[in-house]
Amino acid sequence: MNKKSTPLELAGVTARQLILILITAMAIVPGYLMITGSLKTQEEFLNSPWSLPMNPNFQGYSAAWNDQFPTWFRNSLLVTVSAVLFTIVMAATAAWGFAHWKWRGRDTVLGLLISLMVVPPVVLLIPLFTLGAKLGWISTFRMLILVYIGLMLPFSIYLLTNFFRAIPVSLIEAAEIDGASDFRTFRSVVLPLSGPPLITLTIVNLLWAWNELLLALVFLQSDEKKSLMVGITGFQSRYSLSIPTIMAGMTIATLPLFITYIFGQRYFITGLTAGSVKGE
Structure with a gap:
């Protein structure tokens, strides 16, 4: 029979999971902003930096690669x-x-x-x-x-x-x-x-x-x-x-x-x- 976890052990597991979620978010958020920002116009990014690009724009890639x-x-x-x-x-x-x-x-x-x-x-x-x-x-x-x-x-x-x-x-x-x-x-x-x-x-x-x-x-x-x-x-x-x-x-x-x-x-x-x- 599995031993029941004590409240202290449950709190420790929850804390570790929250820390892992936080670290994962810190790693994913910059990448999300980078990729979505590259597919927006300047105005779209300034108005709503966190939203998904509704009409993907590839002019940023063209300008970057042509330099x-x-x-x-x-x-x-x-x-x-x-x-x-x-x-x-x-x-x-x-x-x-x-x-x-x-x-x-x-x-x-x-x-x-x-x-x-x-x-x-x-x-x-x-x-x-x-x-x-x-x-x-x-x-x-x-x-x-x-x-x-x-x-x-x-x-x-x-x-x-x-x-x-x-x-x-x-x-x-x-x-x-x-x-x-x-x-x-x-x-x-x-x-x-x-x-x-x-x-x-x-x-x-x-x-x-x-x-x-x-x-x-x-x-x-x-x-x-x-x-x-x-x-x-x-x-x-x-x-x-x-x-x-x-x-x-x-x-x-x-x-x-x-x-x-x-x-x-x-x-x-x-x-x-x-x-x-x-x-x-």
């Missing part, structure tokens, strides 16, 4: 995809070294690497800008890509190291008995088992790199090199009186992230909890 939006979109795609791919490859190989090879100072180096996650990017802004200016790399994609890789690596290595350590040792030993080298074991045994954390890392890093503004604003100063978020920032000042145009630009910028998450969500939670149980 430099396609160029900004391509720039963001190039920087984000390049940075994330290099980060995943480097993080996977480094994490395999931390998880599988035993060498003096391994845990110390890993601890120092993990500690870099707490360093805010703004602290590194001036030194990185000075270095980029000396190299002549300001307003170049390679400088921003290298900075993104450096900022994404610590968390990526940490997550993958924990997962690799959770892989049963018997699988690794079986591969070694069969004569597989470390690289062959990594490629043929470890990587095929690492789909969920790799996809999770890809999604998390894509979200961060695509939405990042401060570093892109500093390092990509040329109009033709601006990222999407930097472009939209200036876009808002130029179209400050055209709310549908701004909303349309933001909606288009959000679509790639939404599609990426939809296709990868089945692996997302699995990847976040990967490595929580150590392999035998």
